[in-house]
Amino acid sequence: MTNLRIGTGYDVHQLKNNLPFLLGGVEVAHNKGVVAHSDGDIVLHAISDALLGAGGLRDIGYYFPDTDEKNKDLSSVKILEESLNLLKQKDLQPRNIDFVVVCEQPKIQPHVEDLKKSLSKILNIDASFVGVKATTAEGMGIIGEGNGIAVFAIASLENIQ
Ligand code: ZN
Numbered sequence: 001m002t003n004l005r006i007g008t009g010y011d012v013h014q015l016k017n018n019l020p021f022l023l024g025g026v027e028v029a030h031n032k033g034v035v036a037h038s039d040g041d042i043v044l045h046a047i048s049d050a051l052l053g054a055g056g057l058r059d060i061g062y063y064f065p066d067t068d069e070k071n072k073d074l075s076s077v078k079i080l081e082e083s084l085n086l087l088k089q090k091d092l093q094p095r096n097i098d099f100v101v102v103c104e105q106p107k108i109q110p111h112v113e114d115l116k117k118s119l120s121k122i123l124n125i126d127a128s129f130v131g132v133k134a135t136t137a138e139g140m141g142i143i144g145e146g147n148g149i150a151v152f153a154i155a156s157l158e159n160i161q
Contacts, residue, residue: 005092007053009046009153015103015146023101023111024132025077025118030106034149037066041076042151043115044122047097048076048083050155055087080122092157094123098131099153104146108134 015021019033024043034040048060063086064071064079087093097119101108108115112132120127137143143150 003159005054005056005157007050007055007155007157009049009051009053009059009155010151011042011045011049012143012148012150013040013042014142014148021106022076023108024115025122026111026114028106028111032105032146037072038064038074038079039076042149043099043101043119043153044076044080046099046151046153047119047123047155048080050097050099050153051080051087051094051157052083054155054157055090055092057083057086057090077122084123087157088160091160093160094125094129095156095158096125096129096131097123097153097155098133099151100133100135101149101151102135102137102143103149104136104139104144108132 014035015032016035017032021028021030021033022039022041045060060079115132116127116130119130142148
């Protein structure tokens with residue numbers, strides 16, 4: 001394939017009691033939620049970075065700095081859509097994505113189909129081009145204690161023309 005473009009993204013957040021827990025545009029029921037300046041959708045953050053990276057662009061911290069008050073409680077769907085717009089200006093669009101969620105709780109498996117559906121809609125790609133995986137930190141560190149969550153993502157792009 002010519003013009004093959006691949007990028008990676010990584011994000012980590014703290015989990016604290018009684019906060020919303022959004023994952024890939026899906027609201028997940030859990031006694032803890034994500035501590036963040038935006039709405040804390042860690043999956044969308046890691047995917048946005050992977051897509052921007054594949055496009056040779058900067059990261060979401062550069063385009064949506066958390067020091068900017070206008071980004072407070074910013075919808076992560078908006079962050080991803082803005083990232084897609086930046087790619088579109090370069091005639092690029094997502095081809096496929098894949099990511100791994102690392103946390104002890106909640107269990108991700110029951111949400112895999114919802115996640116695939118949600119991301120396929122936001123990215124305008126077929127659900128068969130969305131890979132969703134999950135693992136735990138085997139009880140090690142802050143993620144292992146159930147007080148953190150991390151996501152590793154990879155994405156590829158194709159030319160629109
Ligand atoms: Zn984040």
